[in-house]
Amino acid sequence: SQTIHQWPATLVQPVGSPLSLECTVEGTSNPNLYWYRQAAGRGLQLLFYSVGIGQISSEVPQNLSASRPQDRQFILSSKKLLLSDSGFYLCAWSVSLGPAYEQYFGPGTRLTVT
Amino acid sequence: SQQGEEDPQALSIQEGENATMNCSYKTSINNLQWYRQNSGRGLVHLILIRSNEREKHSGRLRVTLDTSKKSSSLLITASRAADTASYFCATDRGSTLGRLYFGRGTQLTVWP
Numbered sequence: 593s594q595t596i597h598q599w600p601a602t603l604v605q606p607v608g609s610p611l612s613l614e615c616t617v618e619g620t621s622n623p624n625l626y627w628y629r630q631a632a633g634r635g636l637q638l639l640f641y642s643v644g645i646g647q648i649s650s651e652v653p654q655n656l657s658a659s660r661p662q663d664r665q666f667i668l669s670s671k672k673l674l675l676s677d678s679g680f681y682l683c684a685w686s687v688s689l690g691p692a693y694e695q696y697f698g699p700g701t702r703l704t705v706t
Numbered sequence: 707s708q709q710g711e712e713d714p715q716a717l718s719i720q721e722g723e724n725a726t727m728n729c730s731y732k733t734s735i736n737n738l739q740w741y742r743q744n745s746g747r748g749l750v751h752l753i754l755i756r757s758n759e760r761e762k763h764s765g766r767l768r769v770t771l772d773t774s775k776k777s778s779s780l781l782i783t784a785s786r787a788a789d790t791a792s793y794f795c796a797t798d799r800g801s802t803l804g805r806l807y808f809g810r811g812t813q814l815t816v817w818p
Contacts, residue, residue: 624804635794635810636749643803651805682748686804693804694739697748 594619598683598698605705611656611670613701615683618664623685625666626695627658630680642666643688678705712795712812720817725782727812729795730775736798738771739806740780743792752780752793787818 595618605611617623624643628636638651640658648658655674659667666683681701686693712729719725731738737756741749755762755771755778762769768781782789792813796806 626805628808636796636808638805638807641803641805680746684749688804693798693806694751694754695749695804695806696751699748700746702746 594685594696596683596685596696596698598681598701600701601699602702603704605673605703607675607705608672611668611673611677611703613668613681613683613703615666615668615698616664617666617685620664620685620687622663622688624688624693625660626684626686627656627666627668628682628684630682630700632679636682640668673705675705678703712793712809714812715810716813716815718815718817719785721785721787723785723816725785725789725814725816727780727793727814729778729780729809731778731795731797731809732776733797734800735773736800736802738769738778739796740767740769740778741794741796741808743794743811745791749794782814785814785816787816790814790816 597616626641627639629639630636640650642648642660645660656670683698684695686695735757737754739754740752742752743749753764753769755769757773766783771778792811794808794811796808
């Protein structure tokens, strides 16, 4: 069966510090991968998605970047965190075939920038 | 920007009652999906309804889709305290690239 992991689960970082959040998927090949951010009491905002190794699309301009160094690994990064980067970050995957995509989410990382 | 808008934003009911949540969207779609999120956790997929379907059932869940009104509803019958969660609708905005766009969600509280 497929599983998706995210770490760390929680993170407190000072403004201006770097960030690296990791997401890995097991039990599937060539998945589509997604990073979302959820502000408190809000819906999910799609940040990045990837259809293959090294292929990253950004949905909104921001202080963050994403990379996919391996088929089932997706990394969210920042060189210098802002207060506004605080939130709940969710990674998700979906199969890469067909017009309808159910997405499967990881447990999330709670990031607080102080 | 948010694709869907769920209403109500919050819903509070007693166990055994039915819960109805609505979602409106603005663009054409291939499908619409509903997800559930327990507090502080990831989202769990509940049900997917395609644009050429009008109604779909899964256990105690019933989803309807009206593409002419660009709206969907999620009905949970005979609710339980364990149904307490946030419920989100998501659409693909007509894309086949796998991207989903979520609404702000409805916070459902079911009291025992």
